Amino acid sequence: MLGVHLGFGWFCNANKETGSPIFCKYIVDDGLKIIAPYYQLDMDTDSPELLLTRGCRCMVHSCTLRARKDPYPRPALARKQQYSFKADQLFSCLMDWALN
Numbered sequence: 001m002l003g004v005h006l007g008f009g010w011f012c013n014a015n016k017e018t019g020s021p022i023f024c025k026y027i028v029d030d031g032l033k034i035i036a037p038y039y040q041l042d043m044d045t046d047s048p049e050l051l052l053t054r055g056c057r058c059m060v061h062s063c064t065l066r067a068r069k070d071p072y073p074r075p076a077l078a079r080k081q082q083y084s085f086k087a088d089q090l091f092s093c094l095m096d097w098a099l100n
Helices: 079-084 092-099
Strands: 026-029 032-035 038-042 049-053 060-064
Touching: none
Parallel strands: none
Antiparallel strands: 026 032, 038 049, 049 060
16 A cells, blocks of 8 residues: 555655655656655665665565765864874873773
């Protein structure tokens, strides 16, 4: 049934705050090219898959998930954060204590 939630393991493909889709993958169903309203991540296979559907008893479409290179690489810590972890600072003992 079109638009009916499938139950456990399936999620709505919409960001609750903005309403925009989480996965912008198009599926073709009944001659229409739409963004699937429901998705599920299938990690049980050799290569992880994204499963997409329009609802209960509708065709399930799958596509493999692939890692992409970050187009905007950035350091893990900001410059001020890196300074906090430098050795031989006055507050090094305090940082060690806080992290332990």
